[in-house]
Amino acid sequence: MTKRAYNFNAGPAALPLSVLxxxxxxxxxxxxxxxxxxxxxxxxxxYERLNTETQQLFRDLLxxxxxxxxxxxxxxxxxxxxxxxxxxxxxxxxxxxxxxxxWGSKAISEAKLxxxxxxxxxxxxxxxxxxxxxxxxxxxxxxxxxxxTSNETIGGVQFPSFPDxxxxxxxxxxxxxxxxxxxxxxxxxxxxxxxxxxxGPSGVTVVIVKESMAEQSPxxxxxxxxxxxxxxxxxLYNTPPSFSVYIMNLVLKWIQxxxxxxxxxxxxxxxxNLIYKAIDDSDxxxxxxxxxxxxxxxxxxxxxYSEEAEKAFLAAASEAGFVGLKGHRSVGxxxxxxxxxxPYEACAALAQFMEDFRRKYx
Ligand code: PMP
Numbered sequence: 001m002t003k004r005a006y007n008f009n010a011g012p013a014a015l016p017l018s019v020l021x022x023x024x025x026x027x028x029x030x031x032x033x034x035x036x037x038x039x040x041x042x043x044x045x046x047y048e049r050l051n052t053e054t055q056q057l058f059r060d061l062l063x064x065x066x067x068x069x070x071x072x073x074x075x076x077x078x079x080x081x082x083x084x085x086x087x088x089x090x091x092x093x094x095x096x097x098x099x100x101x102x103w104g105s106k107a108i109s110e111a112k113l114x115x116x117x118x119x120x121x122x123x124x125x126x127x128x129x130x131x132x133x134x135x136x137x138x139x140x141x142x143x144x145x146x147x148x149t150s151n152e153t154i155g156g157v158q159f160p161s162f163p164d165x166x167x168x169x170x171x172x173x174x175x176x177x178x179x180x181x182x183x184x185x186x187x188x189x190x191x192x193x194x195x196x197x198x199x200g201p202s203g204v205t206v207v208i209v210k211e212s213m214a215e216q217s218p219x220x221x222x223x224x225x226x227x228x229x230x231x232x233x234x235x236l237y238n239t240p241p242s243f244s245v246y247i248m249n250l251v252l253k254w255i256q257x258x259x260x261x262x263x264x265x266x267x268x269x270x271x272x273n274l275i276y277k278a279i280d281d282s283d284x285x286x287x288x289x290x291x292x293x294x295x296x297x298x299x300x301x302x303x304x305y306s307e308e309a310e311k312a313f314l315a316a317a318s319e320a321g322f323v324g325l326k327g328h329r330s331v332g333x334x335x336x337x338x339x340x341x342x343p344y345e346a347c348a349a350l351a352q353f354m355e356d357f358r359r360k361y362x
Contacts, residue, residue, distance in 0.1 A: 004017060005323045007323050008324040008335075009324035009337060011153070011176070011196045013342075014341045014342045015200065019247065022250055023250060030246075036243075042236060042240055042242050051235060051245065054070075057256070061256065061260060062179075064186075068185075068209065068211065069230075069231045070208050070235070072241065073204070073230060074205065079205065081110035082114070083225055085111040085114035087221070087227050088144050088171075093115070094117060094143060095115065095116070095117045095118075096119075096168075097111065097120060098119075098120050098122070098146065099119055099123070100123045100152050101128045101152030102128075102330060103149050103152060103153065104173070120146060129289055129290055131152075131157055131160075135163070145169040148172050148173070149172070149173045150178075151174070151175075152176075152296070153175065153176040154299075154327075155301060156300055159294075160294065162184070162187055170189055171189060171191075174191050175194045176198070178193040178198050179199065179252075179261060179340065180198055180268055181264070182260075185208065190207065190208065190209045190210065192206065197298070197337070198339050201243070203243075204245055209231070214231055216228055268338065268340065272300060272338050274347050274348055275354070278350075278355055281355075286305075286354065287302055288301070298337060300338060301334070302334050303333040304334070309361060317350075
């Protein structure tokens with residue numbers, strides 16, 4: 001039996017063991033072709049089928065209505081920060097950004113390089129420990145789109161539900177919580193996510209876009225940065241990140257086998273409840289960063305009551321085989337990333353370890 005680490009990495013992150021095993025079995029011979037997907041032409045029938053099937057898996061899992069296109073692009077979510085305003089932020093319009101952490105701040109910084117923007121709502125004042133209430137949001141008539149970050153990976157805060165923006169297109173960075181729970185995808189005009197947390201390896205970025213929004217990109221845009229290029233070419237304009245798409249295909253099938261998004265959500269709730277309970281029952285020894293209603297089911301951020309205790313905790317956790325618990329370098333503290341593929345057993349082991357450490361540490 002392979003020894004698997006208790007992997008709480010923030011991304012690239014844990015993948016389902018069964019996916020890795022299938023990929024290992026198919027590494028030298030994918031479905032009788034005598035080659036791995038890595039060695040295959042992206043213009044071959046086999047790869048075209050993989051491309052189409054993976055798009056369809058997204059449609060099925062999300063219950064996507066007609067009129068959306070699923071694209072597999074490169075350049076990470078960071079490239080989407082620029083591509084979105086390049087394609088949609090036209091002269092005379094402005095783009096609204098909801099800021100509830102680092103990634104939303106980065107997204108608006110890129111958009112500012114392209115055109116007019118405004119902060120529609122922010123939780124900066126309160127240290128990004130919650131998400132803004134968007135219930136009564138008033139947006140200017142000329143708002144090109146409203147951008148939100150559904151889950152802030154560094155602060156560990158997540159939107160419990162999504163706003164209705166009427167005729168203003170809603171755009172979401174779902175890099176760190178895509179396919180972790182059911183939601184109404186038809187509320188969104190564009191959803192994007194780097195794959196390396198919930199979907200597969202790094203190297204592919206999924207973009208789900210309403211075709212009516214992206215039919216025609218501005219003329220001056222370079223070919224690769226236009227959504228219409230990728231839409232018209234069914235996401236095969238140039239060489240795609242084929243191996244990443246293949247692993248993602250296996251991950252999506254794994255999600256289906258776990259009961260789809262409802263099944264995955266249930267698993268994620270059970271897993272994360274264990275760790276949040278260890279925090280809440282600790283008499284202030286562990287201190288959760290996020291306000292309870294906005295606690296992320298993907299990134300659990302916490303501190304210990306002192307810096308010294310925190311250092312000792314991280315050292316002991318590492319010694320005990322827990323990987324990736326150090327908080328992001330920009331904020332410090334601790335973070336357990338509990339993406340879809342992190343097993344229940346790993347979360348149970350961490351919760352137990354936290355409890356044991358608290359009892360022993362004095
Ligand atoms: N958005 C969010 C919410 C993220 O967590 C990350 C990466 N951690 C990014 C964007 C940037 O993604 P990439 O590294 O794929 O550009």
